[in-house]
Amino acid sequence: MLPTAGVPHHAPARRAAIAATLVAAVLFGVGTPAAKQLLAGFDPALLAGLLYLGMGGALALVFAARGAPPPRLNSAEAAWLAVSVVLGGALAPWLLFWGLARTPATVASLLLNTEVVLTALIARYLFRERYGRRLFAGLGLIALGSAVLGGGASAPADVVPTLAVLGACLAWAIDNNATKRIAHADASFIGLAKGLIAGSCNTLLALGAGAAWPAGGAIAAALAIGAVSYGASFGFYMRGMRELGAARTSALFASAPFAGAALAVGFLGEPVTARLLVAAVAMAIGVWIHVSERHEHAPAG
Secondary structure (H helix, E strand, O other): OOOOOOOOOOHHHHHHHHHHHHHHHHHHHOHHHHHHHHHHHOOHHHHHHHHHHHHHHHHHHHHHHHOOOOOOOOHHHHHHHHHHHHHHHHHHHHHHHHHHOOOOHHHHHHHOOHHHHHHHHHHHHOOOOOOOOOHHHHHHHHHHHHHHHHOOOOOHHHHHHHHHHHHHHHHHHHHHHHHHOOOOOOHHHHHHHHHHHHHHHHHHHHHHOOOOOOOHHHHHHHHHHHHHHHHHHHHHHHHHHHHHOHHHHHHHHOHHHHHHHHHHHHHHOOOOOHHHHHHHHHHHHHHHHHHHOOOOOOOOO
């Protein structure tokens, strides 16, 4: 069947990829305020471990149900998977939940937009992904919003949780670009490997450092949040990544922090401050510019 006149033949696949990425963003976004509720009785590293074990367990069930053989990764692809596991699966969630325990969920959620900036810069300058120049205006506004939020610390010590969340963004930005290198592989296998390996490491490290197990209900809640906000989200994210590339997928995924911030305000009762509104508006405009940017054939160099 010939494509409709004036409509690129890849348009349906692109629309499906955009829809999948937006679903991934919402699922991930609600995970931040949901996890915030659990942090009162959880060591951050233990929570990070259980969330990723929930992710890995859910995707392992999906992979087993499909009956597909494990993908064959060459040495370079295996190295990218290792980068994804260590930075995106182990380090980033630990940094996020350490910072989240000391930061309002609204602020932490919006700070996660910094991941968009870092992912795009790494994709552009290290991996030569192509996109138009106006995207940099969007990145600048997102960075401005992050600076507004981070500049609200009342004491030097308050800066450290912000830096922890930003460190998680950097780790996930590297992870996003590493995942792009293996996006052709089975998403459920990549996700289960990432979740089970990283989740086990963080859980064992937390217990080894003296973390105590919380109540059984809290453990079950953490595993469930991990299965949905990390496991299902990862599957949809990988579907978008294959079609859109790391920078554009990350731009669409930037709607996740707004979903998380809205949930924190609506259900956790966190206040809406002037600083939060200014940052949210700047970031929202930046994300819109980023998402609406056309695929121009800019020079790769």
